[in-house]
Amino acid sequence: MEEQFKVKTEHFEGPLDLLLSLIEKRKLFINDISLAKVTDDYISHVKSYENFPVDQSANFILIASTLLLIKSRSLLPALKLTEDEEKNIEDLQNRLKIYQRMKELSSNVKKMYGSNLIFAKSETKNIQTVFSPDKETNVSKLLSTIREVLKNLPKKEILPKVLVRKVISLEETIEKLTGRIKTSLRMSFKNFSGFGKEEKVNVIVSFLAMLELVKNGIINVMQQSKHGDIEMETQEIGVPKYH
């Protein structure tokens, strides 16, 4: 496996912040090759966040699924992606480029902020006040105003449910696959991944789990015909625990 690029434990504002720093640390440009390269680092970094706040983890996982798409295409150039998936990949690259540009510009803002201030005129002290309410300064208007203020108090934003829908994580799938294979020694990819029943992103995650196991020499696979089903078989009986 490529030397695991050790990312300093700095605090990342979000997935794009993490992804950009992984790419910039390797002095790469933003394109699908560099994204494929940093996918492993990204996933291992996300896995290192133990009790991860739910709303944040969803953002990280969403980006992870696009990265997995890019990575799977780099492992299997023949893999045909839908127009939406192509757009997702292009969209991620666009977002990252804008983010990178904003990060550059924010260094100017950081340098300037608080260095040379402009001050407004101070409040004139001991001003002779003139009691002058306006026509709306009355008890009923003030009550309706405070009621309005209370109504507009910001409520905790309830997390958009769709964001947190359980995307089966790569690790869980690998463990499931390893477990299944240990018992049945031979199995077809189609019924393991629930091809045709399961959502596409989960099929892809299963596919990548299978590729990881092939890469780590745990299973070997055979595909008789083009687009045909894939037979999976364990290499040795004692399958190592995938840490």
Added chain:
Amino acid sequence: MDLDIKIESILFFKGEPVAIKKLAQILNVSEPEISDALKVLEEKLQDRGVCLMQKDDSVMLGTTPSSSELIESIIKEDLNKDLGKAGLETLSIILYRGPIRRSEIDYIRGVNSQFVLRHLLIRGLIEKEIDAKDQRVILYKPTFELMSYLGIKKLEELPEFSEVRKEIENFNAINKEDDETQENKSEQTLSEN
């Protein structure tokens, strides 16, 4: 940067009389040097909207005399125009939650209230009070004139006073915790991985 320019910045910022001695102290120069610089400043302010005013040994910047009529009309207009949404909102918070510090008003309104408060002060609707617990903190509260104008002797006489006050207190309580957890959360992930 020449002395007269520095003096102009100080006097503009202060917006009130400043002793020449004080200027010498701040700028670390002798008083005669200040006086010379003041002459230069006076010269430079010839065709400007502000002018240098001197009384005894204090100086200040003021609006140039030829604008005084204009300024009078603005003062009158400022006092009679509507308070507007921001003014009424801030005033209602001070009535139902006062005495209250500015940071809490900003928190409830979700916006900075610095200029609105100045305006309510000039109109004699609210006044400042030093927080007994912490001298540096300024609290804002309704003026007696306002309360008598509204026909109440105590704030508790305002309609739905206790319900509203409780609702605001709950909001502050939940959110203060949230803000703390939000801040600790970001620290937490830092120390965690």
Added chain:
Amino acid sequence: MDLDIKIESILFFKGEPVAIKKLAQILNVSEPEISDALKVLEEKLQDRGVCLMQKDDSVMLGTTPSSSELIESIIKEDLNKDLGKAGLETLSIILYRGPIRRSEIDYIRGVNSQFVLRHLLIRGLIEKEIDAKDQRVILYKPTFELMSYLGIKKLEELPEFSEVRKEIENFNAINKEDDETQENKSEQTLSEN
């Protein structure tokens, strides 16, 4: 008395941002005349202790940035000069791409910005504006307070400001073409099946 002199008196007296429309109303002249007078004032304030700040269609006087240290030495309360990473990122996006809606900020940052936006609003560094095209949409934009902390009289003084604005226009232009081709394509497929 020239218009620029009257304007300076008003801005000095007010001590807060004033809309050009308001100045035109007070002085009973057209807005273009006010804008011309503002150029004259700006000229007169070159290397003076006071400077003219301009944002959208409001103006304000402030101490010249080079007096910053001097003024800081005489103020008591400490200025909150730190900006967390999230705050810095969000402010930069709003400064260079504002007025901008929250969903776009989230899109660029890849995270939910609700908490940091509220924090910046309360500190008075950004302000809300209703989108003229669609009343329900709220846009976020910089404030005079933010410009004061950055020491800039106009947003254009930000490094690479005009280049970035051009980059955005081109980017939106290409997207608009894409969207149009997208739309024609979907119309086509609609008509086909």
